[in-house]
Amino acid sequence: MRQAWRVGEVRAAEKNLMATLPEGALMQRAAAGLARRCALLLEDAGGVYGARVLLLVGSGDNGGDTLYAGAALARRGAQVRALLLTPERVHLAGLTALRQAGGFTTRDLPPRADLVLDGIVGIGASGGLRPEAAAIVRELAALRGRAGERAVVVAVDVPSGVTVDTGDVPGDAVTADVTVTFGCLKPAHVLGPAAVRCGHVDLVDIGLGSALTGDPAVRVPDAADIAAWWPRPGATSDKYTRGVVGLATGSASYPGAALLSTAGALAGPSGMVRYAGSAHREVVRAHPSVVVANRVADAGRVQAWVCGSGLGSGAEARTELRSVLATALPVLLDADAINLLVGGEHADDLRRDAPLVLTPHDGEFKRLAGEAPGSDRAAAAARLAAWTNAVVLLKGDRTIVATPSGEIWANPTGSPALATAGSGDVLAGLLGSLLAAGLPAVRAAVAAAYVHGLAGRRAAVDGPATASDVAAALRPVLADLLN
Secondary structure, eight states, X not given: OEEEOOHHHHHHHHHHXXXXXXXXXXXXXXXXHHHHHHHHHHHHTTOSTTOEEEEEEOSHHHHHHHHHHHHHHHHTTOEEEEEESSGGGOOHHHXXXXXXXXXXEESSOOSBOSEEEEESOOTTOOSSOOHHHHHHHHHGGGOBOTTSOBOEEEEESSOTTSOTTTOOOOSOOOOOSEEEEESSBOGGGTSHHHHHHTOEEEEEOOSOGGGOOSOOSEEEOOHHHHHHHSOOOOTTOOTTTTOXXXXXXXXXXXHHHHHHHHHHHHHSSOSEEEEESTTHHHHHHHOXXXXXXXXXXXXXXXXXXXXXXXXXXXXXXXXXXXHHHTSSSOEEEETHHHHHHTTSTTTGGGOOSSOEEEEOOHHHHHHHHSSOOOSOHHHHHHHHHHHHTSEEEEOSTTOXXXXXXXXXXXXXXXXXXXXXXXXXXXXXXXXXXHHHTTOOHHHHHHHHHHHHHHHHHHHTXXXXXOHHHHHHHHHHHHHHHXX
């Protein structure tokens, strides 16, 4: 698991650490790590000696890191030029070091560069880039290296122009190939459109870890976490002890939702799937192992319920939703079930002790919360989680899972392939299977999002993927992950 920390916590940790170190030691550590990564990139592209390196230098410590790294590259024979965006506020010691190493300053973007260091603004910046900086950023794509290829862009700590604590990109921003960050990850590295702008994130250890206190702003799972959490049958397991998941999904108008949610559930770890709904004939025809019924009340014993995908909005759908919420079991509400919550009719039904998971996309989130998630999607998901006393899985390229206590997870495996009709139904079934198998709600949501994202990537390898393709990819993805 990786962890990301907000700017305030990072600044406090840096202050505490600097009080124990010689002056300037923290910046030298950061600059050394940055220069090392840049040198490796240049070696892969023909060598450091003679390489054209452009530094985009803003004010403050971020500019200082950039200048000291540039000085290190210049001492190895690189042709280093620094474009100072705020000359009156430049880090003077860093600029002196660059000049002493043979680097120069320039007033304009050069026509060519092999590598660009983006040190325009750091983690202390707020708002979008200033017009002059934004104009330079827009021109970076035109820079070419030794063989005519696009210049490699390395962001210093974060790409300039992103909002560090939220992952929002309010205007022009640098798109980096590599982001070299110091001490710890920040939310912009793992959340929202900013995460895409970071490229590969390289974390340089500057000794900050022991100085960080409290809980991180965002947690990011890795494959080892998911494999460790995933329920597995033992020698004495049977279909009931593995968990039975109930699906109240689909309808005469949307039988595909029933089929897709069932496919997702069957790929999960539970030992049995029970389907309750008007699409029961289609379900049992496609999946003979599924036990079917007409309604929730007749479904039999289950350990968790999935409700809402393609359910509709009529009286029958409302009855099924109320029946599911009346149980003392973990419940996942998706799609139409979330929309049926709007207006407060089921407000009393949400006052339950058993786990509840909501899986809205942005439109459903807006209808339920009364406003769109906005630029701070993590905070919005956390507010909805606290209000509903539910784990909220807010779908998106960087899907967010939030708990009522404010714990935030960001999924790193998102794929554009999942932006297709029915993909969310597959996710709901898979997540419900994890709940039925006994996984705590937050881990079930995080694990389902992770595996669903990997399945989307695999399904899209040979071209555009449908939700059925995503469902079919779940099993090979899980085989790779768990074996």
